[in-house]
Amino acid sequence: MEMGSVGTAAEPAWTGLPPGLLRMRRLLLVVWLGLLTAAVGLLLGMFAGPVWALLALLPLALLLSGWVMLGRNWRSWRYAERADDLLISRGVLWREETVVPYGRMQLVEVTSGPVERHFGLASVQLHTAAAATDATIPGLEPAEAERLRDRLTVLGGARSAGL
Secondary structure, three states: OOOOOOOHHHOOOOEEOOHHHHHHHHHHHHHHHHHHHHHHHHHHHHHOOOOHHHHHHHHHHHHHHHHHHHHHHHHHOEEEEOOOEEEEEEOOOOOEEEEEEHHHEEEEEEEOOHHHHHOOOEEEEEEEOOHHHOEEEEEEOHHHHHHHHHHHHHHHHHOOOOO
16 A cells, blocks of 8 residues: 555644744844854954854854754644644654643643744643643744634533543
């Protein structure tokens, strides 16, 4: 049997994360590694000489590779709402897929720190009885995070578990 021969009816409808999360993470990368590059270059230039200041190119190289890796990681995140559970898939090198049955959810939280709020983002945190199956969906638009929280709360209550 070939890999794609199974019907697509069983394939869940995946939803990716909004681009605001990628913008926020890339901006934080540029700010922190840009400051590190400038500090290393300045300090080494002042105390060790201009040749040693070239070591400041190392954090710059990290910035460039981190830029690409953040994009790959962001594209790997997705979630799907199915009839009985929520699927969360992520990872580039090591794929991880978490299945959270609605009936096992005890608490669904929407959180948004100051940086996330500045970028108009929120995260949904799912808590179950088993700590190993707790799951997070980061970087959602607040309206989508609240819609997902409300839907998961209703489905969790309907499935007669913790909610």
